[in-house]
Amino acid sequence: MNICILGGTGRVGRELAARALEAGHAVTMLARDPQRVALTDERLRVCAGSACDPVALRAAMEGADVVLSALSTDGGSVLSESAPLIVNAMQKAGIERIIAIGTAGILNSRAEPGLLRYQSSESKRTLTRAAEEHHAFYRTLANSGLAWTIVCPTYLPDGEYTGVYRAERDYLPEDGVRISVPDTAEFAFRQIDSMLYANARVGLAY
Incomplete structure (x- = not known):
């Protein structure tokens, strides 16, 4: 499988790239600063550019089967600006599946329904x-x-991989207070082969 990774130099993005390469997939990573990409592998292609650049997005998505986005807010408007460009590039490339890393803040509130x-x-x-x-x-x-899925971890320390955590569609698991970066990346990566949470946000916590 050919996987396009956006935000691959961040904490979760690095884990996603490492898992994809370990699983034998070809990976294309879009990076504003290619020198920040620490991974080296013959199946890794690095494209220089921003997720807010439609030309760079099209180049990174060429031949991809799925998109993994670990883009952060970056202290600005990267997410809101890049979102329509990502969708447009995927549609032009014929890519249907995207798994993105979000935040628990965009999950449904239990305390105040409707918010x-x-x-x-x-x-x-x-x-x-x-x-x-x-x-x-x-x-x-x-x-x-x-066919989108947004993985929404709660407090996200680096932590260690455990492989044991809870996931809930559109809500944060009750009393969930944290989830490690490696466990978040594992769950997100597993969604490539699953449509269980297609078109949904997924709350993730221990």
């Missing part, structure tokens, strides 16, 4: 800019016609 967690009393954050960016990304995918 997302970041909009409700469940959120402990005073600033909502990052969650709003993830929300914009989610809205774009939800209206794209693609």
Whole structure:
């Protein structure tokens, strides 16, 4: 399988790339700074460019079967700006499946039905800019016609791989307080071969 990875130099993105290569897949990584890509493998292709550049996106997605996005808010509007460009590039390339890493803030609120967690009393954050960016990304995918899944981890320390965690469609598992980067990457990677959570957000926690 040919896998396109966006945000591959971040914590989760690096884990996704390593898992994909270990599983024998061909990987194309789009990176603004290719020198930050620490992995070396004959099956790894690195494209220089930004997810907000439609030309770079088309080049990175050429020949891909699936897209994995671990893009972060990057302190700005990367997610909201790149989302429609990613959808457009996927549609032109004939790619239907995308698995993205989001945030637990865009899951449904249990305390206040009709709101997302970041909009409700469940959120402990005073600033909502990052969650709003993830929300914009989610809205774009939800209206794209693609087969999308957004993996929404709660507090995300580097931690260790355990392989034991809880996942719930559209909600954060009750009393979930954290999930490690390796476990988040494993769950997201497993969604390539599963449509169980197609067109859904997935809350992830221990």
